[in-house]
Amino acid sequence: MKRTWFGAAAAVAVICAVSTPSFAQQDLSKPPRYGSWGYELNGSDPSVKPGDDFYRFAQGLATDQMQIPADRSRYGNFDKLTTLSEARVRALLDKAAANPTAGQAKIGAYYKAFLDDAKAEALGARPLAAGLQAVRAATTREALARVQGSTTDHFGTSFFNVSIDSDLKDPDRYTLYLNQAGLGLPDRDYYLDAKFAEKKAAYEKYVAGALKLAGWDKPEANARAIVVLETKIAEVSWKRADSHDPDKIYNPYTVAELEKLAPGYPWREYLAGAHVSGVKTVIVRENTAFPKIAAIYAATPLDVLQAWQAFTVADAASPFLSKAFVDNNFEFRSKTLSGQPEQKARWRRAVSATNGALGEAVGEQYVAAYFPADSKAKMDAMVADLKAAMAGRIQRVDWMTPQTKARALEKLSKFSVKIAYPATWRDYSKLEVRADDLYGNAERAAAFEWARQVARINDKVDRAEWGITPQTVNAYYNPANNEIVFPAAILQPPFFDPDADPAINYGGIGGVIGHEITHGFDDDGRKFSGDGKLENWWTEADLKHFTAETERLGTQYSAMEPIAGTKINGELTMGENIADLGGLLMALDAYHASLKGRPAPIIDGLTGDQRVFLGWAQVWRGKYRDDALRQQLVSDPHSPNMARVNGPVRNIDAWYAAFDVKPGDALYLPPEQRARIW
Numbered sequence: 001m002k003r004t005w006f007g008a009a010a011a012v013a014v015i016c017a018v019s020t021p022s023f024a025q026q027d028l029s030k031p032p033r034y035g036s037w038g039y040e041l042n043g044s045d046p047s048v049k050p051g052d053d054f055y056r057f058a059q060g061l062a063t064d065q066m067q068i069p070a071d072r073s074r075y076g077n078f079d080k081l082t083t084l085s086e087a088r089v090r091a092l093l094d095k096a097a098a099n100p101t102a103g104q105a106k107i108g109a110y111y112k113a114f115l116d117d118a119k120a121e122a123l124g125a126r127p128l129a130a131g132l133q134a135v136r137a138a139t140t141r142e143a144l145a146r147v148q149g150s151t152t153d154h155f156g157t158s159f160f161n162v163s164i165d166s167d168l169k170d171p172d173r174y175t176l177y178l179n180q181a182g183l184g185l186p187d188r189d190y191y192l193d194a195k196f197a198e199k200k201a202a203y204e205k206y207v208a209g210a211l212k213l214a215g216w217d218k219p220e221a222n223a224r225a226i227v228v229l230e231t232k233i234a235e236v237s238w239k240r241a242d243s244h245d246p247d248k249i250y251n252p253y254t255v256a257e258l259e260k261l262a263p264g265y266p267w268r269e270y271l272a273g274a275h276v277s278g279v280k281t282v283i284v285r286e287n288t289a290f291p292k293i294a295a296i297y298a299a300t301p302l303d304v305l306q307a308w309q310a311f312t313v314a315d316a317a318s319p320f321l322s323k324a325f326v327d328n329n330f331e332f333r334s335k336t337l338s339g340q341p342e343q344k345a346r347w348r349r350a351v352s353a354t355n356g357a358l359g360e361a362v363g364e365q366y367v368a369a370y371f372p373a374d375s376k377a378k379m380d381a382m383v384a385d386l387k388a389a390m391a392g393r394i395q396r397v398d399w400m401t402p403q404t405k406a407r408a409l410e411k412l413s414k415f416s417v418k419i420a421y422p423a424t425w426r427d428y429s430k431l432e433v434r435a436d437d438l439y440g441n442a443e444r445a446a447a448f449e450w451a452r453q454v455a456r457i458n459d460k461v462d463r464a465e466w467g468i469t470p471q472t473v474n475a476y477y478n479p480a481n482n483e484i485v486f487p488a489a490i491l492q493p494p495f496f497d498p499d500a501d502p503a504i505n506y507g508g509i510g511g512v513i514g515h516e517i518t519h520g521f522d523d524d525g526r527k528f529s530g531d532g533k534l535e536n537w538w539t540e541a542d543l544k545h546f547t548a549e550t551e552r553l554g555t556q557y558s559a560m561e562p563i564a565g566t567k568i569n570g571e572l573t574m575g576e577n578i579a580d581l582g583g584l585l586m587a588l589d590a591y592h593a594s595l596k597g598r599p600a601p602i603i604d605g606l607t608g609d610q611r612v613f614l615g616w617a618q619v620w621r622g623k624y625r626d627d628a629l630r631q632q633l634v635s636d637p638h639s640p641n642m643a644r645v646n647g648p649v650r651n652i653d654a655w656y657a658a659f660d661v662k663p664g665d666a667l668y669l670p671p672e673q674r675a676r677i678w
Contacts, residue, residue, distance in 0.1 A: 038500025051665025058617035073338035076622030114350035149273020153447035166480035171532035191234035206332035236292035264298030339625030357445035411530035477519035507615020510587035518582030
């Protein structure tokens with residue numbers, strides 16, 4: 001468990017927008033604005049009682065007017081800022097490609113190579129030749145396992161994934177992790193739940209299409225065998241909620257012990273292929289699934305394993321190949337799975353790929369061009385306000401013993417904060433990038449990054465490193481570093497607006513800051529000490545009370561059914577739901593403290609408390625396409641946007657007072673049924 005994200009591409013909310021301006025029309029210097037004081041009052045729906053549906057009350061009319069762009073499966077405030085960031089990066093990359101200078105040559109070359117669709121078309125499937133030949137030459141299970149290991153720096157995937165990260169029980173040292181893999185659909189439920197039967201059937205057609213384009217023999221028969229194989233893997237794989245539990249996934253084994261645990265898989269060949277054969281210990285995440293997946297590998301005919309491997313090579317490489325591969329990939333992975341009608345323009349895909357390969361080199365240019373320096377100081381002040389609010393909540397909770405309170409306050413005092421951009425930029429000088437080699441650039445970038453990771457096994461953790469780039473619209477908490485991180489691109493309206501009413505900023509970016517702080521004390525984060533070590537620092541009584549309250553919250557969310565036939569998984573989304581509740585509570589406390597005893601002003605008839613809650617709701621305005629929403633509900637730890645508004649507020653006493661919510665209102669909970677965690 002590395003990071004807990006505020007919102008990711010698969011879990012973002014959506015903003016009111018009738019249309020998306022063309023690149024030429026966008027003013028890249030200006031972020032979006034919301035009303036005259038930070039909130040779009042005319043977007044609310046006064047016909048709905050706040051206590052019946054606060055999400056709709058806050059922005060129902062704006063939601064009704066919203067249109068999801070054809071090249072997206074959802075659209076919202078995250079997406080709106082992501083679109084702005086994307087356009088800004090495009091301007092930087094266009095300039096770098098046309099006039100490369102020191103510090104810009106590689107990002108310009110990578111971007112230029114991606115834009116050369118004529119070259120990709122002329123090459124067709126030829127870039128796959130070496131990768132597919134390696135699969136054909138792997139005529140034993142041992143040789144194929146080595147090929148699977150090599151997918152760390154080549155296209156393709158494996159029955160297991162290998163990664164390098166902080167050791168959860170020795171957080172100053174990097175170590176090697178292994179986790180279950182082998183599935184081409186978004187989640188095990190897509191193989192096992194009847195409501196996804198059509199998606200599973202469409203997947204088989206996609207696999208056949210990819211194999212045919214790659215020139216692999218018997219594409220239809222092999223596709224059927226591949227889906228049967230992956231279904232067997234799905235049946236023995238852990239559920240996502242279990243894979244998020246740090247206690248369950250920390251299982252150290254020597255390589256010899258791993259071979260005894262899962263003898264059906266050639267582990268030493270796999271590790272050699274991944275260039276990590278010298279490791280003595282690995283952390284096995286879903287350890288009880290490993291012997292079962294290994295047994296499936298051992299029992300599956302070699303020609304089926306080779307066909308599966310060939311498919312994963314073509315699948316992973318498709319975005320970097322000719323139009324036939326790109327379109328086949330889009331039709332299934334975006335259109336069928338997520339309901340996205342149209343493919344993103346090639347320049348958008350080029351921006352995304354360049355960000356992925358050379359993110360901090362792009363970020364350095366982005367920050368210089370678009371990030372106002374004074375925003376960093378203002379964020380420092382807000383973070384201090386929110387940390388003080390959390391300290392106050394810890395001190396006031398009546399269910400926690402003094403012993404555990406002291407450890408909680410100690411952990412909070414050790415929080416580190418990263419804002420806007422890293423102090424030192426990553427060095428890409430040894431990465432070869434050519435303006436005429438799209439596929440080669442992608443492979444070399446993957447190999448470059450994996451070599452960087454491998455080189456630090458057992459080394460001291462670099463706590464200055466960032467997990468996302470400055471141009472990313474997101475935020476996260478890293479439990480092993482006990483840190484909260486806020487990139488430059490999220491420090492804009494509706495999250496943060498220096499010209500907005502302070503209550504809106506506290507409800508927006510204040511809620512985000514509080515959300516990330518709360519992750520240090522959610523169902524998973526609470527298991528880590530102030531030094532980032534996985535250990536239990538709770539008394540038995542405190543843990544019992546905490547668990548009871550989190551289960552109360554989980555039951556509330558599990559009753560929500562955002563789309564007919566699929567409810568929220570309260571267990572999977574627990575950490576994010578706790579963080580939303582804690583973040584909003586802290587935002588309200590910090591706003592009250594900022595008034596320094598003065599009464600809050602009334603703006604357009606709205607009190608300060610009302611505006612804090614409305615500021616939070618505005619962040620989550622949005623829409624999903626049905627298939628995208630179903631996918632999120634089974635595979636993402638974040639609840640859908642409506643639940644991220646209605647879910648936390650009904651557990652906050654101040655919300656009832658602010659909006660006069662009474663028994664009989666749909667969201668009303670009696671005081672004794674409200675979850676009281678932080």
